Amino acid sequence: MDQFLSSSLSRRRLLQAALGAAAVGASSGLPWSNAALAQGWADRPKGKVDKVNFVVWTYGDIYTKIAQKFEADWGVKVESTISSFNDHPTKLATMFAGGEEIDVSQSSPFSFPAFIKQGLVEPLTGLPGIEEYVKDFSGFTKEVAVVDGKPMGLPYFSAIWVWNYYETMLEKLKIDKPFTTYEEFIEHCVKAKKDGVSRYPVMWVAGVGLEQLPGTWYSIVANKGGRFFDKDGKHMLGPGSIAREVLKWWANTFEKGLDISDPESLKLQFTTSAKAFGAGNNLYRGPNHHYGLNVVNDPAQSPIAGKVKVHGFPGDGRTIGVTHVYFLNSANRDKEWAWKLLQYLGGKTKDGVYTQAIGLAKDAMLGSGYNSVMASDVVKTGWKPWGEPEKILAMWEKATYIGEICNSVYQPWHFPWTDQLNIEVQKCLTGQITADVCCDNLIKGIDDAKRKAR
Amino acid sequence: MADQAAAGGAGTLIVPARRPFWKRELPVGWLAFFMNTPSMIVLAGVLAYPIYYAGYLSFHQVGLAQMRRGIFPFYGWQNYINLFEDPLFWLALKNTITFTAIVVTVEVVLAIAIGLLLMQTSVWTSRVTRFLMLLPYAVPPIANGLIWSFIYNFKFGFLNRVLLTTGLASEPINWAGHADTALVAVAVPYIWRTLPFAVLLVYAALQGMNRELYEAAAVDGASAWRRFWHITLPLLRPIIVVILILRTSFAFAVFEEVMAITQGGPGDATWVSAWYGYKVSFAPPFNIGMGAASAYVLALIVGLFAIAYVKVIYRRTT
Numbered sequence: 142m143d144q145f146l147s148s149s150l151s152r153r154r155l156l157q158a159a160l161g162a163a164a165v166g167a168s169s170g171l172p173w174s175n176a177a178l179a180q181g182w183a184d185r186p187k188g189k190v191d192k193v194n195f196v197v198w199t200y201g202d203i204y205t206k207i208a209q210k211f212e213a214d215w216g217v218k219v220e221s222t223i224s225s226f227n228d229h230p231t232k233l234a235t236m237f238a239g240g241e242e243i244d245v246s247q248s249s250p251f252s253f254p255a256f257i258k259q260g261l262v263e264p265l266t267g268l269p270g271i272e273e274y275v276k277d278f279s280g281f282t283k284e285v286a287v288v289d290g291k292p293m294g295l296p297y298f299s300a301i302w303v304w305n306y307y308e309t310m311l312e313k314l315k316i317d318k319p320f321t322t323y324e325e326f327i328e329h330c331v332k333a334k335k336d337g338v339s340r341y342p343v344m345w346v347a348g349v350g351l352e353q354l355p356g357t358w359y360s361i362v363a364n365k366g367g368r369f370f371d372k373d374g375k376h377m378l379g380p381g382s383i384a385r386e387v388l389k390w391w392a393n394t395f396e397k398g399l400d401i402s403d404p405e406s407l408k409l410q411f412t413t414s415a416k417a418f419g420a421g422n423n424l425y426r427g428p429n430h431h432y433g434l435n436v437v438n439d440p441a442q443s444p445i446a447g448k449v450k451v452h453g454f455p456g457d458g459r460t461i462g463v464t465h466v467y468f469l470n471s472a473n474r475d476k477e478w479a480w481k482l483l484q485y486l487g488g489k490t491k492d493g494v495y496t497q498a499i500g501l502a503k504d505a506m507l508g509s510g511y512n513s514v515m516a517s518d519v520v521k522t523g524w525k526p527w528g529e530p531e532k533i534l535a536m537w538e539k540a541t542y543i544g545e546i547c548n549s550v551y552q553p554w555h556f557p558w559t560d561q562l563n564i565e566v567q568k569c570l571t572g573q574i575t576a577d578v579c580c581d582n583l584i585k586g587i588d589d590a591k592r593k594a595r
Numbered sequence: 596m597a598d599q600a601a602a603g604g605a606g607t608l609i610v611p612a613r614r615p616f617w618k619r620e621l622p623v624g625w626l627a628f629f630m631n632t633p634s635m636i637v638l639a640g641v642l643a644y645p646i647y648y649a650g651y652l653s654f655h656q657v658g659l660a661q662m663r664r665g666i667f668p669f670y671g672w673q674n675y676i677n678l679f680e681d682p683l684f685w686l687a688l689k690n691t692i693t694f695t696a697i698v699v700t701v702e703v704v705l706a707i708a709i710g711l712l713l714m715q716t717s718v719w720t721s722r723v724t725r726f727l728m729l730l731p732y733a734v735p736p737i738a739n740g741l742i743w744s745f746i747y748n749f750k751f752g753f754l755n756r757v758l759l760t761t762g763l764a765s766e767p768i769n770w771a772g773h774a775d776t777a778l779v780a781v782a783v784p785y786i787w788r789t790l791p792f793a794v795l796l797v798y799a800a801l802q803g804m805n806r807e808l809y810e811a812a813a814v815d816g817a818s819a820w821r822r823f824w825h826i827t828l829p830l831l832r833p834i835i836v837v838i839l840i841l842r843t844s845f846a847f848a849v850f851e852e853v854m855a856i857t858q859g860g861p862g863d864a865t866w867v868s869a870w871y872g873y874k875v876s877f878a879p880p881f882n883i884g885m886g887a888a889s890a891y892v893l894a895l896i897v898g899l900f901a902i903a904y905v906k907v908i909y910r911r912t913t
Contacts, residue, residue, distance in 0.1 A: 231877040238662035255879030260660040404769040405749045407861050556879035568862030594880040
């Protein structure tokens, strides 16, 4: 055996093997090829900086490793400012207004138009390697990150809206499969309540936010074939509209109607709802980002781990999806170094690999904004411990970008309008106003929001 | 002449030698001016300048880009017009007034009751109370809000557990999530945190009262209630006015408990003025000029209360 090894690893053979590998690598465009090394992610910027920084919102511990990798690869210190998702726009705004240097930051698609309008976002046009990235952008990513033909950001993650159900409770109710229609959904919930299996069979993600409460409404409306605005930007919230009817239906599940909705729903965000669902008190968890399964099916965080299943929307299964982005901040200290850091967060590392996107899929069950990552085995193997990747990917095929359902997301006034939407819809769900009044108020609020954003 | 003066002979006019200017005693007016100057400079920096600057911003178009560049286009009264046209501003103001009315009324009543209890040195609980009373004042407002949000939790909160266990409620109550109870749910933690301030004022006032008045009343056969009504309460009036005005001013600016417990919800049930100003200024589209206008209106309202405080106290004390 030793003899075989010593002969097979002779110096000549080793050189031959190395040359062969280099030739294959160069011709096939592998990350370590010469072609790759010539790309933007591999070259050292000319300028000199002591440090670079990013301002983002928190999600587990996804930034420690990538910051360490950047420091190891380039010898430049990375500083981070991390706040909660809902506080992030405020944090970023105050830092920017206060004259601080910010190299890279992050945005939801809902805040992005406002950030662009306020001059926080530096276009990526002409930066080395950007064309390669844009070619690999998924459909969702293009909708957010390419504005008026200019690349303005790189993807952080993508997600679609799915339902969850607690399998054990469904078995206890002797129901063989989850709902296939909205009528069936109500039947299951009413039965669960009547049989004393669950006091509040459905938990919604209906906390105030940009895509929490609004996302629940958007996704059901999308599933039923509706929209909030047509292509010309005219609202579709009038009497008889799908959006209005869905709201009536949704409000009826709360206290003043069937009383099957968990009252805590109005405070829940994505992750907190996953944690609350893990208590095992509810049968269904309303539409939410698919990656919540990595909390509710994690034995360290959930007593019902392994018993929560993903479920698609009724009918044709149409759902919505979204991509969040990282962007190069106009308050950067050095554009080339900022671009380098941006690529570590939203693109490729020095070795030409989508390190962060792959890490997010493996560690946090997040989808990627790059086609190549979504098509790779990384997603399937990475998501496996928490859910059913094939099932989720099949739902992904039926997902429409959120902006098609509510195209105000492309407008700076979407944010103040969403503030009002959160208020009015919560009032509707708590029985303070009817769905009709709510929608009428939202129609009136469009002009107010436009005025505020002017 | 100098020798004569030094000798101090009788009938001789003594003229003291003129001191150098740095050794001379200042006239009272100048002394007051110099003594007050440092504090005036500090107050001008930390109080007057921000108030002036907020006023300045409120008349200009100020977003993030303008803040970054430091160039603010003049906007006239437009921020105020936009503000007064926004129904949410009026709703927030209404909620603030309701909140303030609840908080101040409860605080005054409780402060007098607790202050009187603290004065009862014969009751052993008063010593314990005196110590415990100060604890809430040491809790940071945001931490206070978070603690109470756990207490209010619909399913697992301490309050609902107690009510359900004792049979006082058959179903958990959604304290912070129901429009009818949310504002009160925010008011209670606020009162809990700020009450010690009012109690301390009342307690200090009670300690300064002349005991002879009570002794005379007791000799005349006045009941405890009549002594309270005819002696204690009139003597407490100046301090009650102080508490009313100061607590009103602070309650108008409530923010942390709203942030931690309800974030303005459910719906708009707990949108208060400070929360409104924060959302307008620091959430997209970052209308800092309008936020400054709202803060300025709030500051003016609070200023009116301050004037009322001075006027009322002045009238009472004279």
